[in-house]
């Protein structure tokens with residue numbers, strides 16, 4: 001299937017997600033155009049992973065529609081376009097056979113499979129996988145086994161995998177979690193380079209830490225909880241004892257999104273945001 005030029009990479013329309021009568025997400029609207037680099041930011045448990053599982057065609061909304069690369073979730077066979085989506089997440093890292101060679105974990109992205117079986121790959125494809133692993137400082141892992149990797153190593157394998165297939169959409173779910181300072185900065189620097197490449201590839205980086213946002217990611221969606229009055233106005237039924245549902249409370253550029261006021265409101269404590277020109281940070285005021 002070809003790139004659907006002109007169509008958004010992701011379009012979420014009035015998305016709601018419920019589990020066991022709890023409304024976890026509601027009234028979520030977001031459009032990501034080809035080539036855009038987005039940060040999806042929000043506190044723990046707000047629904048970031050739930051939302052990106054839909055963008056990755058792994059989860060379905062209870063209400064509303066999700067269009068990914070021009071395909072409506074639930075209407076088009078996801079296997080016909082899943083190899084155009086590169087995803088990194090701790091969950092994905094756990095889904096490989098324990099003895100999988102990390103080099104194969106990268107190259108198998110070309111067929112969107114976890115675990116090499118009868119599929120074969122060319123020398124050029126392996127060379128590309130090796131090149132990516134070198135770029136992310138894990139060239140030495142080729143020939144090893146996935147189960148032996150440290151968390152930081154397996155995170156970097158997942159990033160290489162996401163970049164392997166020249167995907168039209170790359171979703172990075174907390175790609176620097178578990179990395180030491182050097183590893184984190186190496187990944188941030190590489191993601192910065194990738195973000196600045198002139199490419200129609202859309203990228204979504206999920207994080208709850210401002211420090212981990214690479215330069216070049218310039219669109220921001222912030223998730224937060226609806227207030228009681230917003231829940232009432234929107235006619236959402238929230239059971240006693242359940243937290244208010246998550247939704248997107250801000251979309252726009254980083255400058256206008258990461259304000260002291262908004263961060264303070266979001267986390268319920270006085271917070272001060274620092275912007276050095278290329279990087280961001282936030283501290284308790």
Ligand SMILES: Nc1ncnc2c1ncn2[C@@H]1O[C@H](COP(=O)(O)OP(=O)(O)OP(=O)(O)O)[C@@H](O)[C@H]1O
Nearest residue numbers: 019020024042043044045046047048049050051208
């Ligand atoms: N299948 C499910 N069944 C029940 N509850 C779920 C399910 N999936 C998610 N939840 C709940 O939905 C909420 C949002 O979870 P999610 O993992 O999407 O949040 P998150 O923003 O990614 O959190 P974190 O930053 O901690 O990773 C949580 O309260 C979680 O317990």
